[in-house]
Amino acid sequence: MSQNRWAQQTLWGWGRYPRVESLVARPERRKEVLDALADRQGDPVLAFGLGRCYGDAALLREGRVVLTRRLDRMLAFDPETGWLRCEAGVSLEEILHTFVPRGFFPPVVPGTQFVTVGGAIACDIHGKNHHVDGSFADHIRRVELLVADGRVVTCGPDEEPELFWATVGGMGLTGLILSCELQLARIDNPYIEMESIRVENLEQFFEVSAESGHFTHTVSWLDCVTTGKATGRGIFMRGRHAPAGTTGGLSLLSRLGRAAPALINFPVDGPDWMLNQATIKAFNEVYFRKHPKGQVNSIVHYEPFFFPLDAVRNWNRMYGNRGFLQYQFVVPPDPSHKAIRLVLEEITRSGLGSFLAVIKEFGERQHGGISFPAPGPMIALDFGIAGQPLFDLLDRLDRIVLDAGGRIYLGKDSRVPRHVFEQMFPELPKWKAVRDAWDPGHVFQSELGRRLGLSGGQR
Amino acid sequence: MSVLILGATSRIAHELAHRYAENGQSVFVAARDADEAARVAADVGVRTEGTCASGRFDATDFAGHAAFLDSVRETVGPIEVAILAFGDMGDQHASEGDFEAARHVIDVNYTAAVSICELLAASMTERAAGSIVGIASVAGDRGRQSNYIYGSAKGAFALYLQGLRNRLFKSGVHVMTVKLGFVDTRMTYGLKTGIPIAAPDAVSRAIFDAQRGRSDVFYYPHFWRGIMSVVKAIPEAAFKRLSL
Structure with a gap:
């Protein structure tokens, strides 16, 4: 007899959009996982971990979702x-x-x-x-x-x-x-030797990025609201694990977050207007100006370096009940950075601000299939769900990315049209063939998979 | 110094194993599913860098209990703390129509506990040291139609521990009864209730501290003592009409 209890539950990803009801089990023993597959009664199945995919990758309507959190040995x-x-x-x-x-x-x-x-x-x-x-x-x-x-x-x-x-x-x-x-x-220790450099425009970002190859970790915050000559300005951060003997401390925010997680929390939904064009612009201006011109060197704990937003629990609720999504894409290297410029112009023209935007150049390593990373500059942009104007904007961004030979990240997606997705991943037919050989009956499905024809067909 | 945890595949038992191992004690975890017990032991070992052994324990194999305890002692030495975390809620409905199902629930939750505790008591009395922790349930505080087979077995276990505590007191052996309310485990998964559900790791920390503080009867979450005193105070003439 199976020992799994299946409870009707509504699940969502980090973007809190969409939200989907499923039958959900939470096995605690290995045998219970095997049982979960056996007692699915014809329903499709999907695993759900910590729910940090932004969109519908870990959701499954009219199916069975297996929470993996207790399989943690x-x-x-x-x-x-x-x-x-x-x-x-x-x-x-x-x-x-x-x-x-x-x-x-x-x-x-x-x-x-x-x-x-x-x-x-x-x-x-x-x-x-x-x-x-x-x-x-x-x-x-x-x-x-x-x-x-x-x-x-x-x-x-x-x-x-x-x-x-x-x-x-x-x-x-x-x-x-x-x-x-x-x-x-x-x-050698929990610390990161970090340099942050204020970059005044996109051109300078790529210059700094090119000369940062000797740093193991690089990323840049990107102001995607400001236009003109300062298009693409931001703060470039590069770092490496600090050598033995380095000491340092936690940032104030991280220390507060550790001492009182409930204090640094977003326990309720922000109002939908909280992050709008004006507040985002103001934030970007302050954040950019706060950093002195040029370069700042520091020793930081790994938490604020890698996980600055983890200090604020439930920061995703800042976007209000409407939810949000992230548009993350990579395009092949191009000395003129045409696609990146077009994307930034398109966003400015739309009047829809992205509160959080980052840019980084990926390296050469590429797994293939439908895995995301590929050589070239990558940008991630958060947007509050703003209805049709947002989806229209993203359709236009898809076009730019596609024309440049780039792709988007499925882990963040909840809306890319199937025909666009299919052109972004040339190895998709091969991936599907392997998948179907191992799962001809489409036991494993997800909302994302159904939407993009990965498994479970059109819906 | 060694700690034996029986029924180790429960989340609470798993967390308890962590608490004792990170405190530097040798832990032995046992469960009917030996593979699963081994996974728990591996996890405790990797995370704490402490010692955690594992083995198979079948609660209803009464005849095998003595040999089982011998094998534990061979592996980790004299048992300082023994925690009985095994149990089986069974299916109340099935137990009503099928005596074998009811007997299984009684055997796992009560008979097996008596068998193991008597053996532990004998060796602990000899050394005039040790601690026996029995995880009972608030379900044993008052019989209710929805789970009285399980409830009566857990209630009997609590009563047994009370007597054992009384008997072993003068030998310096500690006996603790833990009565748990809702904890976020397999038993309560999917349960819709307005009563807060405790996290297993918080439960393990509370039990660990209570055991070291040589507590007698320990409710967790603590407010369950209050809830149960109200439930126990309802006159039977009224209680029998309720559907709780």
């Missing part, structure tokens, strides 16, 4: 090599908490530590070190996957390589990730 660790074997529901926060004091760091971290390793593989997440270390899956040697026919299959670069290839960045549609082996990187 760390199974083995080799301090000689840094290899960690753990279950899919272990979060990067737990890995950091456990291993930073022992001199290890996750090989790749995104902008939040509240993601599971299962989600990190399914989205093939990237971080500030992509130009040096590639993406998350570049540090994975083995994934244990529950596949559609009920078997548990181990895959990796050397074992069932096609299944592994399709699972990395595969948005959870090849099977349910049970566990993995990932290699943690050595560090």
